[in-house]
Amino acid sequence: MTFRYALELAYRGTNYHGWQIQPNASSVQEEIEQRLSRLMGNNPVSVVGCGRTDTGVHASYYVLHFDTDKALDPEQLVYKLNKMLPDDIGVFSAQQVTDEFHARFSATSRTYHYFIHQKKDPFLLDSYYLAPEINFAAMNRAALILLGKQDFTSFSKLHTDVKTNICTVSEAKWNQLTAYSWYFEITADRFLRNMVRAIVGTLLEVGYGNLDPDDLFRIMESKDRGEAKLSVPAKGLFLVDIQYPEHVFLDMRTGK
Incomplete structure:
Protein backbone atom coordinates (compact mmCIF):
# COMPACT_ATOMS: atom_id res chain seq x y z
CA MET A 1 0.00 0.00 0.00
CA THR A 2 1.26 3.48 -0.88
CA PHE A 3 0.68 6.60 1.22
CA ARG A 4 1.02 10.15 -0.12
CA TYR A 5 2.01 13.01 2.18
CA ALA A 6 2.15 16.74 1.58
CA LEU A 7 4.55 19.05 3.41
CA GLU A 8 4.24 22.81 3.89
CA LEU A 9 7.64 24.45 4.33
CA ALA A 10 9.83 27.50 3.80
CA TYR A 11 13.44 28.03 2.79
CA ARG A 12 15.99 30.77 2.35
CA GLY A 13 17.49 30.20 -1.07
CA THR A 14 20.78 32.07 -0.61
CA ASN A 15 22.90 28.93 -0.22
CA TYR A 16 21.20 26.89 -2.94
CA HIS A 17 21.21 26.65 -6.71
CA GLY A 18 17.43 26.70 -6.72
CA TRP A 19 14.84 24.12 -5.73
CA GLN A 20 15.51 21.41 -8.29
CA ILE A 21 18.22 18.75 -8.02
CA GLN A 22 21.08 19.30 -10.44
CA PRO A 23 24.57 17.83 -10.89
CA ASN A 24 27.41 19.26 -8.80
CA ALA A 25 25.30 21.94 -7.10
CA SER A 26 23.38 22.09 -3.84
CA SER A 27 19.59 22.33 -4.02
CA VAL A 28 16.69 22.48 -1.60
CA GLN A 29 15.13 19.36 -3.11
CA GLU A 30 18.31 17.35 -2.58
CA GLU A 31 18.58 18.42 1.07
CA ILE A 32 15.03 17.32 1.78
CA GLU A 33 15.24 14.05 -0.14
CA GLN A 34 18.43 13.05 1.67
CA ARG A 35 16.82 13.59 5.10
CA LEU A 36 13.55 11.91 4.18
CA SER A 37 15.43 8.90 2.83
CA ARG A 38 17.31 8.57 6.12
CA LEU A 39 14.04 8.78 8.04
CA MET A 40 12.64 5.98 5.88
CA GLY A 41 15.45 3.61 6.81
CA ASN A 42 17.77 4.75 4.03
CA ASN A 43 15.18 3.91 1.40
CA PRO A 44 15.30 6.48 -1.43
CA VAL A 45 12.47 9.03 -1.38
CA SER A 46 11.67 11.37 -4.27
CA VAL A 47 9.71 14.55 -3.60
CA VAL A 48 7.63 16.60 -6.05
CA GLY A 49 7.64 20.35 -5.48
CA CYS A 50 5.00 22.92 -6.35
CA GLY A 51 7.42 24.54 -8.79
CA ARG A 52 10.99 25.54 -9.47
CA THR A 53 12.73 28.47 -7.88
CA ASP A 54 15.98 29.72 -9.38
CA THR A 55 19.35 30.10 -7.69
CA GLY A 56 19.12 32.38 -4.68
CA VAL A 57 15.32 32.71 -4.73
CA HIS A 58 13.47 32.16 -1.45
CA ALA A 59 10.13 30.62 -0.48
CA SER A 60 8.25 31.74 2.61
CA TYR A 61 5.60 29.18 1.65
CA TYR A 62 6.20 26.07 -0.41
CA VAL A 63 4.40 22.73 -0.85
CA LEU A 64 5.74 19.32 -1.85
CA HIS A 65 4.45 15.76 -1.87
CA PHE A 66 6.05 12.34 -1.69
CA ASP A 67 4.94 8.71 -1.70
CA THR A 68 5.97 6.01 0.75
CA ASP A 69 4.89 2.50 1.71
CA LYS A 70 4.96 3.49 5.40
CA ALA A 71 2.15 5.03 7.42
CA LEU A 72 3.64 8.09 9.13
CA ASP A 73 2.72 10.23 12.12
CA PRO A 74 2.58 13.77 10.64
CA GLU A 75 3.64 15.53 13.85
CA GLN A 76 6.59 13.21 14.36
CA LEU A 77 7.56 13.59 10.71
CA VAL A 78 7.71 17.38 11.03
CA TYR A 79 9.63 17.21 14.32
CA LYS A 80 12.24 14.72 13.12
CA LEU A 81 12.70 16.30 9.72
CA ASN A 82 13.24 19.76 11.19
CA LYS A 83 15.90 18.39 13.53
CA MET A 84 17.76 16.96 10.54
CA LEU A 85 17.39 19.81 8.04
CA PRO A 86 19.75 22.80 7.91
CA ASP A 87 18.65 26.04 9.57
CA ASP A 88 17.62 27.66 6.28
CA ILE A 89 14.92 25.05 5.55
CA GLY A 90 11.93 24.66 7.87
CA VAL A 91 8.88 22.39 7.66
CA PHE A 92 5.59 23.80 8.99
CA SER A 93 3.26 20.84 8.63
CA ALA A 94 2.69 17.39 7.17
CA GLN A 95 -0.56 15.73 6.22
CA GLN A 96 -1.69 12.64 4.39
CA VAL A 97 -3.37 13.43 1.07
CA THR A 98 -5.08 11.38 -1.62
CA ASP A 99 -3.45 10.31 -4.86
CA GLU A 100 -5.50 13.05 -6.51
CA PHE A 101 -3.25 15.69 -4.95
CA HIS A 102 -0.18 16.79 -6.91
CA ALA A 103 1.97 19.59 -5.46
CA ARG A 104 2.64 21.09 -8.88
CA PHE A 105 -0.25 20.22 -11.16
CA SER A 106 -3.04 20.67 -8.60
CA ALA A 107 -2.02 24.26 -7.89
CA THR A 108 -4.40 26.89 -9.27
CA SER A 109 -2.23 29.96 -8.62
CA ARG A 110 1.08 31.11 -7.18
Whole structure:
Protein backbone atom coordinates (compact mmCIF):
# COMPACT_ATOMS: atom_id res chain seq x y z
CA MET A 1 0.00 0.00 0.00
CA THR A 2 1.26 3.48 -0.88
CA PHE A 3 0.68 6.60 1.22
CA ARG A 4 1.02 10.15 -0.12
CA TYR A 5 2.01 13.01 2.18
CA ALA A 6 2.15 16.74 1.58
CA LEU A 7 4.55 19.05 3.41
CA GLU A 8 4.24 22.81 3.89
CA LEU A 9 7.64 24.45 4.33
CA ALA A 10 9.83 27.50 3.80
CA TYR A 11 13.44 28.03 2.79
CA ARG A 12 15.99 30.77 2.35
CA GLY A 13 17.49 30.20 -1.07
CA THR A 14 20.78 32.07 -0.61
CA ASN A 15 22.90 28.93 -0.22
CA TYR A 16 21.20 26.89 -2.94
CA HIS A 17 21.21 26.65 -6.71
CA GLY A 18 17.43 26.70 -6.72
CA TRP A 19 14.84 24.12 -5.73
CA GLN A 20 15.51 21.41 -8.29
CA ILE A 21 18.22 18.75 -8.02
CA GLN A 22 21.08 19.30 -10.44
CA PRO A 23 24.57 17.83 -10.89
CA ASN A 24 27.41 19.26 -8.80
CA ALA A 25 25.30 21.94 -7.10
CA SER A 26 23.38 22.09 -3.84
CA SER A 27 19.59 22.33 -4.02
CA VAL A 28 16.69 22.48 -1.60
CA GLN A 29 15.13 19.36 -3.11
CA GLU A 30 18.31 17.35 -2.58
CA GLU A 31 18.58 18.42 1.07
CA ILE A 32 15.03 17.32 1.78
CA GLU A 33 15.24 14.05 -0.14
CA GLN A 34 18.43 13.05 1.67
CA ARG A 35 16.82 13.59 5.10
CA LEU A 36 13.55 11.91 4.18
CA SER A 37 15.43 8.90 2.83
CA ARG A 38 17.31 8.57 6.12
CA LEU A 39 14.04 8.78 8.04
CA MET A 40 12.64 5.98 5.88
CA GLY A 41 15.45 3.61 6.81
CA ASN A 42 17.77 4.75 4.03
CA ASN A 43 15.18 3.91 1.40
CA PRO A 44 15.30 6.48 -1.43
CA VAL A 45 12.47 9.03 -1.38
CA SER A 46 11.67 11.37 -4.27
CA VAL A 47 9.71 14.55 -3.60
CA VAL A 48 7.63 16.60 -6.05
CA GLY A 49 7.64 20.35 -5.48
CA CYS A 50 5.00 22.92 -6.35
CA GLY A 51 7.42 24.54 -8.79
CA ARG A 52 10.99 25.54 -9.47
CA THR A 53 12.73 28.47 -7.88
CA ASP A 54 15.98 29.72 -9.38
CA THR A 55 19.35 30.10 -7.69
CA GLY A 56 19.12 32.38 -4.68
CA VAL A 57 15.32 32.71 -4.73
CA HIS A 58 13.47 32.16 -1.45
CA ALA A 59 10.13 30.62 -0.48
CA SER A 60 8.25 31.74 2.61
CA TYR A 61 5.60 29.18 1.65
CA TYR A 62 6.20 26.07 -0.41
CA VAL A 63 4.40 22.73 -0.85
CA LEU A 64 5.74 19.32 -1.85
CA HIS A 65 4.45 15.76 -1.87
CA PHE A 66 6.05 12.34 -1.69
CA ASP A 67 4.94 8.71 -1.70
CA THR A 68 5.97 6.01 0.75
CA ASP A 69 4.89 2.50 1.71
CA LYS A 70 4.96 3.49 5.40
CA ALA A 71 2.15 5.03 7.42
CA LEU A 72 3.64 8.09 9.13
CA ASP A 73 2.72 10.23 12.12
CA PRO A 74 2.58 13.77 10.64
CA GLU A 75 3.64 15.53 13.85
CA GLN A 76 6.59 13.21 14.36
CA LEU A 77 7.56 13.59 10.71
CA VAL A 78 7.71 17.38 11.03
CA TYR A 79 9.63 17.21 14.32
CA LYS A 80 12.24 14.72 13.12
CA LEU A 81 12.70 16.30 9.72
CA ASN A 82 13.24 19.76 11.19
CA LYS A 83 15.90 18.39 13.53
CA MET A 84 17.76 16.96 10.54
CA LEU A 85 17.39 19.81 8.04
CA PRO A 86 19.75 22.80 7.91
CA ASP A 87 18.65 26.04 9.57
CA ASP A 88 17.62 27.66 6.28
CA ILE A 89 14.92 25.05 5.55
CA GLY A 90 11.93 24.66 7.87
CA VAL A 91 8.88 22.39 7.66
CA PHE A 92 5.59 23.80 8.99
CA SER A 93 3.26 20.84 8.63
CA ALA A 94 2.69 17.39 7.17
CA GLN A 95 -0.56 15.73 6.22
CA GLN A 96 -1.69 12.64 4.39
CA VAL A 97 -3.37 13.43 1.07
CA THR A 98 -5.08 11.38 -1.62
CA ASP A 99 -3.45 10.31 -4.86
CA GLU A 100 -5.50 13.05 -6.51
CA PHE A 101 -3.25 15.69 -4.95
CA HIS A 102 -0.18 16.79 -6.91
CA ALA A 103 1.97 19.59 -5.46
CA ARG A 104 2.64 21.09 -8.88
CA PHE A 105 -0.25 20.22 -11.16
CA SER A 106 -3.04 20.67 -8.60
CA ALA A 107 -2.02 24.26 -7.89
CA THR A 108 -4.40 26.89 -9.27
CA SER A 109 -2.23 29.96 -8.62
CA ARG A 110 1.08 31.11 -7.18
CA THR A 111 2.06 34.46 -5.70
CA TYR A 112 5.50 36.03 -5.60
CA HIS A 113 6.76 39.10 -3.74
CA TYR A 114 9.85 41.06 -4.76
CA PHE A 115 11.27 43.28 -2.00
CA ILE A 116 13.22 46.50 -2.43
CA HIS A 117 14.49 49.15 0.00
CA GLN A 118 15.76 52.68 -0.58
CA LYS A 119 17.76 53.22 2.59
CA LYS A 120 20.77 51.08 3.40
CA ASP A 121 19.83 48.60 6.10
CA PRO A 122 22.07 45.67 7.13
CA PHE A 123 18.99 43.74 8.28
CA LEU A 124 17.42 43.73 4.82
CA LEU A 125 19.88 41.45 3.07
CA ASP A 126 17.05 39.60 1.32
CA SER A 127 15.87 42.80 -0.33
CA TYR A 128 17.25 44.83 -3.26
CA TYR A 129 18.84 48.18 -2.32
CA LEU A 130 17.97 50.92 -4.83
CA ALA A 131 18.30 54.67 -5.29
CA PRO A 132 15.56 56.68 -3.54
CA GLU A 133 13.98 58.41 -6.56
CA ILE A 134 11.45 55.95 -7.98
CA ASN A 135 7.98 56.75 -9.28
CA PHE A 136 5.81 53.96 -7.84
CA ALA A 137 2.59 55.44 -9.24
CA ALA A 138 4.00 55.14 -12.77
CA MET A 139 5.12 51.57 -12.10
CA ASN A 140 1.65 50.63 -10.90
CA ARG A 141 0.10 52.10 -14.05
CA ALA A 142 2.48 49.96 -16.10
CA ALA A 143 1.74 46.89 -13.95
CA LEU A 144 -1.93 47.04 -14.96
CA ILE A 145 -0.85 46.12 -18.49
CA LEU A 146 0.35 42.76 -17.18
CA LEU A 147 -3.11 41.66 -16.05
CA GLY A 148 -5.07 39.00 -17.91
CA LYS A 149 -4.21 36.07 -20.15
CA GLN A 150 -1.24 37.02 -22.33
CA ASP A 151 1.98 35.84 -23.94
CA PHE A 152 4.92 36.59 -21.59
CA THR A 153 7.72 35.56 -23.95
CA SER A 154 9.32 39.00 -23.51
CA PHE A 155 9.85 38.23 -19.83
CA SER A 156 10.95 34.62 -20.14
CA LYS A 157 14.39 33.09 -20.09
CA LEU A 158 15.30 31.92 -23.58
CA HIS A 159 15.41 28.29 -24.72
CA THR A 160 13.27 26.79 -21.96
CA ASP A 161 11.38 23.51 -22.38
CA VAL A 162 7.84 24.82 -21.76
CA LYS A 163 5.16 24.26 -24.40
CA THR A 164 3.57 27.71 -24.08
CA ASN A 165 4.46 31.14 -22.72
CA ILE A 166 0.83 32.05 -22.07
CA CYS A 167 0.11 33.00 -18.45
CA THR A 168 -2.91 34.53 -16.73
CA VAL A 169 -1.93 37.25 -14.24
CA SER A 170 -4.62 38.18 -11.73
CA GLU A 171 -2.64 40.57 -9.50
CA ALA A 172 0.30 42.88 -10.21
CA LYS A 173 1.04 45.89 -8.01
CA TRP A 174 3.59 47.65 -5.81
CA ASN A 175 2.84 47.85 -2.08
CA GLN A 176 4.55 50.06 0.50
CA LEU A 177 5.90 48.45 3.68
CA THR A 178 7.70 51.35 5.36
CA ALA A 179 8.83 54.85 4.44
CA TYR A 180 11.71 53.34 2.49
CA SER A 181 10.70 49.75 1.64
CA TRP A 182 8.27 48.30 -0.91
CA TYR A 183 7.39 45.00 -2.49
CA PHE A 184 5.98 43.99 -5.87
CA GLU A 185 3.18 41.41 -5.66
CA ILE A 186 2.23 39.26 -8.61
CA THR A 187 -0.20 36.32 -8.79
CA ALA A 188 -0.67 34.06 -11.81
CA ASP A 189 -1.79 30.59 -12.76
CA ARG A 190 1.78 29.81 -13.85
CA PHE A 191 5.15 31.52 -14.20
CA LEU A 192 7.95 31.24 -16.73
CA ARG A 193 11.62 31.00 -15.79
CA ASN A 194 13.00 34.41 -14.75
CA MET A 195 9.59 36.00 -15.44
CA VAL A 196 9.11 37.90 -12.19
CA ARG A 197 12.66 39.23 -12.03
CA ALA A 198 12.47 40.42 -15.64
CA ILE A 199 9.12 42.12 -15.02
CA VAL A 200 10.43 43.89 -11.92
CA GLY A 201 13.56 45.03 -13.75
CA THR A 202 11.43 46.47 -16.54
CA LEU A 203 9.01 48.18 -14.16
CA LEU A 204 11.92 49.80 -12.34
CA GLU A 205 12.96 51.39 -15.64
CA VAL A 206 9.48 52.91 -15.71
CA GLY A 207 10.01 54.10 -12.14
CA TYR A 208 13.28 55.76 -13.10
CA GLY A 209 11.62 57.51 -16.05
CA ASN A 210 13.56 55.60 -18.70
CA LEU A 211 10.35 53.99 -20.00
CA ASP A 212 6.77 55.22 -20.18
CA PRO A 213 4.08 52.99 -18.63
CA ASP A 214 2.58 52.41 -22.08
CA ASP A 215 5.90 51.00 -23.28
CA LEU A 216 4.82 47.77 -21.56
CA PHE A 217 2.30 47.28 -24.39
CA ARG A 218 5.09 47.39 -26.97
CA ILE A 219 7.35 45.10 -24.96
CA MET A 220 4.60 42.52 -24.45
CA GLU A 221 3.59 42.56 -28.11
CA SER A 222 7.18 42.17 -29.33
CA LYS A 223 7.51 38.68 -27.78
CA ASP A 224 11.23 39.46 -27.62
CA ARG A 225 13.23 39.09 -24.40
CA GLY A 226 15.65 41.69 -25.74
CA GLU A 227 12.95 44.36 -25.56
CA ALA A 228 12.50 43.95 -21.79
CA LYS A 229 15.10 45.22 -19.35
CA LEU A 230 17.63 43.45 -17.16
CA SER A 231 16.44 41.08 -14.46
CA VAL A 232 16.81 42.18 -10.86
CA PRO A 233 18.91 40.08 -8.44
CA ALA A 234 17.41 36.87 -7.09
CA LYS A 235 17.85 37.77 -3.42
CA GLY A 236 14.72 39.95 -3.26
CA LEU A 237 12.34 37.34 -4.68
CA PHE A 238 10.07 35.17 -2.51
CA LEU A 239 7.44 32.60 -3.40
CA VAL A 240 4.83 33.45 -0.76
CA ASP A 241 1.65 31.53 -1.60
CA ILE A 242 0.24 28.59 -3.57
CA GLN A 243 -3.47 28.00 -3.90
CA TYR A 244 -5.12 24.60 -4.34
CA PRO A 245 -8.71 23.45 -4.71
CA GLU A 246 -10.10 22.83 -1.21
CA HIS A 247 -11.13 19.27 -2.03
CA VAL A 248 -7.57 18.10 -2.73
CA PHE A 249 -5.53 19.87 -0.06
CA LEU A 250 -6.00 21.18 3.47
CA ASP A 251 -4.01 24.39 3.90
CA MET A 252 -2.70 24.06 7.46
CA ARG A 253 -2.31 27.84 7.74
CA THR A 254 -6.03 28.47 7.34
CA GLY A 255 -7.65 25.08 7.89
CA LYS A 256 -9.17 25.15 4.38
